[in-house]
Amino acid sequence: xxxxxxxxxxxxxxxxxxxxxxxxxxxxxxxxxxxxxxxxxxxxxxxxxxxxxxxxxxxxxxxxxxxxxxxxxxxxxxxxxxxxxxxxxxxxxxxxxxxxxxxxxxxxxxxxxxxxxxxxxxxxxxxxxxxxxxxxxxxxxxxxxxxxxxxxxxxxxxxxxxxxxxxxxxxxxxxxxxxxxxxxxxxxxxxxxxxxxxxxxxxxxxxxxxxxxxxxxxxxxxxxxxxxxxxxxxxxxxxxxxxxxxx
Amino acid sequence: xxxxxxxxxxxxxxxxxxxxxxxxxxxxxxxxxxxxxxxxxxxxxxxxxxxxxxxxxxxxxxxxxxxxxxxxxxxxxxxxxxxxxxxxxxxxxxxxxxxxxxxxxxxxxxxxxxxxxxxxxxxxxxxxxxxxxxxxxxxxxxxxxxxxxxxxxxxxxxxxxxxxxxxxxxxxxxxxxxxxxxxxxxxxxxxxxxxxxxxxxxxxxxxxxxxxxxxxxxxxxxxxxxxxxxxxxxxxxxxxxxxxxxxxxxxxxxxxxxxxxxxxxxxxxxxxxxxxxxxxxxxxxxxxxxxxxxxxxxxxxxxxxxxxxxxxxxxxxxxxxxxxxxxxxxxxxxxxxxxxxxxxxxxxxxxxxxxxxxxxxxxxxxxxxxxxxxxxxxx
Numbered sequence: 001x002x003x004x005x006x007x008x009x010x011x012x013x014x015x016x017x018x019x020x021x022x023x024x025x026x027x028x029x030x031x032x033x034x035x036x037x038x039x040x041x042x043x044x045x046x047x048x049x050x051x052x053x054x055x056x057x058x059x060x061x062x063x064x065x066x067x068x069x070x071x072x073x074x075x076x077x078x079x080x081x082x083x084x085x086x087x088x089x090x091x092x093x094x095x096x097x098x099x100x101x102x103x104x105x106x107x108x109x110x111x112x113x114x115x116x117x118x119x120x121x122x123x124x125x126x127x128x129x130x131x132x133x134x135x136x137x138x139x140x141x142x143x144x145x146x147x148x149x150x151x152x153x154x155x156x157x158x159x160x161x162x163x164x165x166x167x168x169x170x171x172x173x174x175x176x177x178x179x180x181x182x183x184x185x186x187x188x189x190x191x192x193x194x195x196x197x198x199x200x201x202x203x204x205x206x207x208x209x210x211x212x213x214x215x216x217x218x219x220x221x222x223x224x225x226x227x228x229x230x231x232x233x234x235x236x237x238x239x240x241x242x243x244x245x246x247x
Numbered sequence: 248x249x250x251x252x253x254x255x256x257x258x259x260x261x262x263x264x265x266x267x268x269x270x271x272x273x274x275x276x277x278x279x280x281x282x283x284x285x286x287x288x289x290x291x292x293x294x295x296x297x298x299x300x301x302x303x304x305x306x307x308x309x310x311x312x313x314x315x316x317x318x319x320x321x322x323x324x325x326x327x328x329x330x331x332x333x334x335x336x337x338x339x340x341x342x343x344x345x346x347x348x349x350x351x352x353x354x355x356x357x358x359x360x361x362x363x364x365x366x367x368x369x370x371x372x373x374x375x376x377x378x379x380x381x382x383x384x385x386x387x388x389x390x391x392x393x394x395x396x397x398x399x400x401x402x403x404x405x406x407x408x409x410x411x412x413x414x415x416x417x418x419x420x421x422x423x424x425x426x427x428x429x430x431x432x433x434x435x436x437x438x439x440x441x442x443x444x445x446x447x448x449x450x451x452x453x454x455x456x457x458x459x460x461x462x463x464x465x466x467x468x469x470x471x472x473x474x475x476x477x478x479x480x481x482x483x484x485x486x487x488x489x490x491x492x493x494x495x496x497x498x499x500x501x502x503x504x505x506x507x508x509x510x511x512x513x514x515x516x517x518x519x520x521x522x523x524x525x526x527x528x529x530x531x532x533x534x535x536x537x538x539x540x541x542x543x544x545x546x547x548x549x550x551x552x553x554x555x556x557x558x559x560x561x562x563x564x565x566x567x568x569x570x571x572x573x574x575x576x577x578x579x580x581x582x583x584x585x586x587x588x589x590x591x592x593x594x595x596x597x598x599x600x601x602x603x604x605x606x607x608x609x610x611x612x613x614x615x616x617x618x619x620x621x622x623x624x625x626x
Contacts, residue, residue, distance in 0.1 A: 090542065
């Protein structure tokens with residue numbers, strides 16, 4: 001893994017010729033067919049498409065948690081497909097932030113401890129990590145709930161904790177998997193506002209996998225997927241509105 | 248991350264208590280079994296502990312201190328004549344019936360010690376004086392005998408009480424404290440000459456010859472010389488102890504029975520803790536997968552599981568050993584159950600708990616090693 005990452009717009013994220021299949025024989029399923037995809041630094045890009053079109057698989061591959069059968073994955077100027085498992089793990093810890101559909105907060109520890117996890121993984125001291133976690137929680141409006149257990153929080157609050165956890169170590173790339181699917185529209189909008197703010201910070205890219213049209217207007221660009229490939233990329237609010245009038 | 252591992256563990260209290268209860272239960276079973284075994288073995292050799300002599304000489308066929316194959320009285324002199332022996336005295340040992348004043352009878356281990364030197368006498372006298380054994384018909388009884396014979400008599404035995412043994416009168420002149428024996432009831436001490444009168448008559452009466460070694464001489468060397476020159480079997484005290492233990496190990500079901508208790512403890516501990524720990528890992532699969540996705544390597548995750556497993560193990564071990572110590576204290580106080588908690592038992596049980604923890608942790612590690620971090624992206 002190279003220690004210096006590219007911050008040029010073109011090099012933020014490039015996937016080319018990605019193929020991925022699962023199973024064998026009768027259960028063989030080809031999920032990605034020569035998928036191409038690109039994201040730039042400083043943008044909020046949405047990856048949309050119907051269920052089963054390969055969005056989550058594509059997200060897993062660009063997160064480095066899943067191997068592609070074919071194709072290249074260049075994230076922040078680094079060839080993820082050529083890295084060893086250990087290098088990919090270290091890369092994720094340093095440069096990527098994650099927001100999951102089901103929050104995946106550890107229920108037995110406090111909100112602040114949950115948020116401090118990425119810093120602890122990087123080797124920060126507990127004290128420093130907790131201090132930073134509290135600051136980040138204050139940014140997402142949960143400064144008074146730092147010592148609560150996640151289960152005592154509402155769904156919207158839990159997702160805000162997950163956003164704080166994804167941002168606490170100031171990653172370059174934030175990957176969000178259906179961040180609003182478990183939330184009502186009010187909480188969904190609140191969460192997207194936070195992600196929008198995160199994307200506005202210099203040198204950061206936020207990729208949101210979703211099929212929730214209520215939040216399409218937060219996107220700078222939108223990559224549409226069908227049958228395992230990205231068939232269209234829409235640029236700007238007008239273009240998106242033209243193709244998705246519902247939003 | 249180790250702090251996080253412990254917080255995850257302590258946070259799920261019910262699971263933590265279940266994990267720990269498996270270890271506590273296993274520790275209690277194993278340590279209790281081990282301590283009972285050591286206690287029984289210690290009681291088997293209690294005559295050795297109570298009499299204390301550097302060298303024990305017996306019939307060549309004798310392998311343990313409870314075995315009684317009488318020798319000739321002249322064997323004392325034969326032992327005394329061996330180079331390196333400083334003194335040699337006779338010892339009589341036998342289980343005989345004591346007839347109480349109310350007609351009831353009770354078996355006791357009668358010890359006949361040397362008339363002159365009183366070598367082999369009990370170390371701790373609770374009442375009376377060992378020199379009182381020089382009085383006519385005198386016997387000294389141990390505190391367990393006071394209780395046991397007292398139960399038969401309906402009141403505690405006191406100095407001055409009289410019994411009948413083999414149609415001869417015996418007068419209690421003292422009460423002593425000695426280690427209990429496993430087979431022969433309470434200990435009763437008298438002089439050698441009187442003991443052979445109290446016991447049913449046989450052609451040969453001498454049970455053992457006790458011998459001392461001259462200053463500068465080695466007990467093992469002198470013991471070997473006694474065996475070679477007399478044709479008898481001489482043991483150092485230590486040799487006789489281990490020979491006694493070995494005999495009981497070979498010839499009684501005690502090691503197998505207690506070994507089964509210990510084995511069951513180990514299996515139950517492994518099954519309960521291993522299963523509970525695996526369930527703990529399964530329940531946390533998504534969280535562990537999230538940690539993996541966020542950049543925590545498999546080895547560090549494995550280290551977290553090892554820390555969790557060891558914490559459960561050591562806490563459970565500590566509580567289990569504490570419980571066993573308290574139970575042991577109560578058992579020793581009652582005086583009815585042989586119980587000896589040696590540090591070696593603690594160490595062996597500790598190793599067994601460590602193995603249980605390792606197995607439990609390995610089960611969890613095998614799960615997380617196969618865990619794909621991509622699992623967290625699946626709904």
